[in-house]
Amino acid sequence: MAIVETHHLTKQYGQLVAVNNLNLRIEEGDILGFIGPNGAGKTTTIRMLATLLEPTSGTATIAGHDVVKEPEAVRRIIGYMPDFFGVYDDVKVWEYLDFFASAYRVPRSERQQLIEDVLALTDLSHKRDDYVEALSRGMKQRLCLAKTLLHNPQVLLLDEPAAGLDPRARIEIKELLKELRNMGKTILISSHILPELADICNKIAIIERGELLISGEIGAIMRQLTGSHVLEIRVADEPDTAVQVLQSQLGDIREVRVEDGVIRAHYVGPPGEHYRVVWALAEKRVKVLSFAEQPTNLEDIFMRVTQGAVQ
Amino acid sequence: MLERLENPVFRQSSRQRMRGGKTYGCLIAYLLVLGLVVVISYEQFVSARVFPTTTGLAQVLFDTLVTTQWFLVAIITPALTATAITMEREQRTFDLLLLTPLSRFAIVWGKFLSAMAFVVVMVVCGTPLVALLFWMGGIDLWAALERYALILLSGVLLASFGLTMSAICSTSTLSILLTYGAFVSNYFVILLAGVAMVVARAFGGGAGLSLTALLPSWSAWQVWAFGIGATLLATWLQLQIAANYLLPDPRQGAWKTRLLTGALFLLALTAAVSLGRGAAASTANIRQYMVIVCTMFLVWTVPMLATGVPLQGRRWIEWLHPRSLQVGSVQSVPLFVALLLLMGIVADQFLPAPLRSSPLAWAYAAAYLWWVWALGYFYSFRIRNRWGALFALIGTLYFFAQVFANLANAFDRRVWFYLAGVTAPVELFDQPSDFAVWVPVYLILGLLSVWSTNLLERRRERRLQQGSTR
Numbered sequence: 001m002a003i004v005e006t007h008h009l010t011k012q013y014g015q016l017v018a019v020n021n022l023n024l025r026i027e028e029g030d031i032l033g034f035i036g037p038n039g040a041g042k043t044t045t046i047r048m049l050a051t052l053l054e055p056t057s058g059t060a061t062i063a064g065h066d067v068v069k070e071p072e073a074v075r076r077i078i079g080y081m082p083d084f085f086g087v088y089d090d091v092k093v094w095e096y097l098d099f100f101a102s103a104y105r106v107p108r109s110e111r112q113q114l115i116e117d118v119l120a121l122t123d124l125s126h127k128r129d130d131y132v133e134a135l136s137r138g139m140k141q142r143l144c145l146a147k148t149l150l151h152n153p154q155v156l157l158l159d160e161p162a163a164g165l166d167p168r169a170r171i172e173i174k175e176l177l178k179e180l181r182n183m184g185k186t187i188l189i190s191s192h193i194l195p196e197l198a199d200i201c202n203k204i205a206i207i208e209r210g211e212l213l214i215s216g217e218i219g220a221i222m223r224q225l226t227g228s229h230v231l232e233i234r235v236a237d238e239p240d241t242a243v244q245v246l247q248s249q250l251g252d253i254r255e256v257r258v259e260d261g262v263i264r265a266h267y268v269g270p271p272g273e274h275y276r277v278v279w280a281l282a283e284k285r286v287k288v289l290s291f292a293e294q295p296t297n298l299e300d301i302f303m304r305v306t307q308g309a310v311q
Numbered sequence: 312m313l314e315r316l317e318n319p320v321f322r323q324s325s326r327q328r329m330r331g332g333k334t335y336g337c338l339i340a341y342l343l344v345l346g347l348v349v350v351i352s353y354e355q356f357v358s359a360r361v362f363p364t365t366t367g368l369a370q371v372l373f374d375t376l377v378t379t380q381w382f383l384v385a386i387i388t389p390a391l392t393a394t395a396i397t398m399e400r401e402q403r404t405f406d407l408l409l410l411t412p413l414s415r416f417a418i419v420w421g422k423f424l425s426a427m428a429f430v431v432v433m434v435v436c437g438t439p440l441v442a443l444l445f446w447m448g449g450i451d452l453w454a455a456l457e458r459y460a461l462i463l464l465s466g467v468l469l470a471s472f473g474l475t476m477s478a479i480c481s482t483s484t485l486s487i488l489l490t491y492g493a494f495v496s497n498y499f500v501i502l503l504a505g506v507a508m509v510v511a512r513a514f515g516g517g518a519g520l521s522l523t524a525l526l527p528s529w530s531a532w533q534v535w536a537f538g539i540g541a542t543l544l545a546t547w548l549q550l551q552i553a554a555n556y557l558l559p560d561p562r563q564g565a566w567k568t569r570l571l572t573g574a575l576f577l578l579a580l581t582a583a584v585s586l587g588r589g590a591a592a593s594t595a596n597i598r599q600y601m602v603i604v605c606t607m608f609l610v611w612t613v614p615m616l617a618t619g620v621p622l623q624g625r626r627w628i629e630w631l632h633p634r635s636l637q638v639g640s641v642q643s644v645p646l647f648v649a650l651l652l653l654m655g656i657v658a659d660q661f662l663p664a665p666l667r668s669s670p671l672a673w674a675y676a677a678a679y680l681w682w683v684w685a686l687g688y689f690y691s692f693r694i695r696n697r698w699g700a701l702f703a704l705i706g707t708l709y710f711f712a713q714v715f716a717n718l719a720n721a722f723d724r725r726v727w728f729y730l731a732g733v734t735a736p737v738e739l740f741d742q743p744s745d746f747a748v749w750v751p752v753y754l755i756l757g758l759l760s761v762w763s764t765n766l767l768e769r770r771r772e773r774r775l776q777q778g779s780t781r
Contacts, residue, residue: 050406050410051410051559052406052409052410052559053559054559054560072412075410075411075412076412078410080406080407080410082403082406082407084403085403085404085406085407086402086403086404087402087404088323088327088402088404089327089331090326090327090330090331091323091326091327095326099319099322099323100319100407100411102317102319102322103319103320103408103411103412103413104411104412105412144407147407
């Protein structure tokens, strides 16, 4: 069942079309990576879904509630984390969370435990009594995520959650997102840093100049774009023999490249029958050290799509 | 139940305010000024031996103290709210707040209550000084309470005005500038009106000026009831405007502000009827009394309602479409104003016969307001910026007011009242036939404005279409 759905969603500022005819569908439990270059319309789309901007035309629903007609109902379901946000001065971490918990009408008797829980989840328990403005950027991001989780939202709209963070903080945020995925949340996460999305998302949507170029499961898109899986093979000897075997004997292999001693072959045969490649190599006495299907490369997809390979 | 009444924004804003050192600095400075004023006044009055008794001295010192408190509250209060919302926008905390289930009004209300709590703290902080004066004797407790009620009512109005500016403006600097700008210019207008009255009286004018002469027909409780009612309604209206500006489209909440404007107008009419009936026994006789009251209210309201984002609709018949008539659109204003004028006509029937306005004067007021609206419609389409259109409209009205004033001077008519309020020049005319001449003039001027707006708009759209096809 689609929990987030947009139909011909459009936002126009005068003559400028920020988002054009966007049709997006996110199923319950999906983690959708919303990818696009700066100024592509990612933030505008997320702000429309978050009821902060009104679409010029088209509709968007979250769990069946229209974002324009039922903004209050939508706000109860979503948790939104903006790309840039500030914090209040002279406020402690627990006070900040207490303020938002009371704004979300969490009963007073449950607030304290809830605050402790989200602080523990975001690894901020030791900062409970610190002033918010004194936290590092990474901690502020985690605090904002903690605030976003206070009312236990079904859908999380995260706009560039790891932007501007150092590598450690970025890994921490990534781990946190995996934790949320395991909790069964539906997440829409926008980013233009592709490797950070690769192992979190099961679906992607690529947007450029306000237009949705492609959306769907990462593997399916990869197959749609290249019609192949990339196999990564390491051999003990020189790779030449293995390359010859792959190029000459197998109709299932389309393209073979050797990069830093590693063979990358595009497999176009029937899915689930990669083993035949290993058999062929073994037949020719090639000493195979490792054989694996290369994880889907989001950068590759992104470059192909935004270059106009798919329209 | 009590938990439902809890306002997190009030708690958060108050906590932030009372935690900063700036607040205590401000309170100390405020008390120092109050103390200095009392000490210096005491020294001056005692050395000049103006008062033979301590009770007389205590009364004057109390008046000085309360006036200073009033002045300080009036200066500090707008500063408490003028940046309340702009700061949230500038610090990028606002989106997170808007996403909570709190209503827009609850957010504004929380900010307002927090500012008012500080005003109360300021007033209460001054009580030890007042207690000293009470100890000298001669100060009436009720009179003292009345003055503090006035200080609080001023605080309520100023705090809500600052908050409205803060919701409308995009930056804190602009909001502070406009809040204090309006504050100063208001005093300037009142000053000008005062000077005009003095000059008019000096030259033997003002014979028709009986509004202030009418006031004594009210008892103290009536003055208080009207004053408190009008202040609270105006405050509510301002807070609602602020709340509307937190919505993605301010027009979504316009029906509430229309309702509150109607309630304020009804209160003004009730007061006018009460004053008029009370004065019937006296010699007071203002020609077209109720028409003047209505136009004085509406000539300031219509420009605000008539400028904004007009709904696209080229032919006049399209204004009758339900989409155009939805509240909040520029096109729906004539209907709303017609309703208010109808209320005025009904209220007029409650007045004694000599005070009732002539039908021609009502027609004249309606035609004048139609023209004001039509000009607003013109500027809204041409300028496409709400505030630009509003300033252009008020500028045009003021220009016409000047022309009328000069014409009236040339024909030796009284103009002082008209100049003070930029109202429709109802009071200029003696004979119903004078009104009859101007009704078609304003109707035609208004029609011309609407016609030219639609013509120019059609041309613009055609140009845009040609540009896009190329």
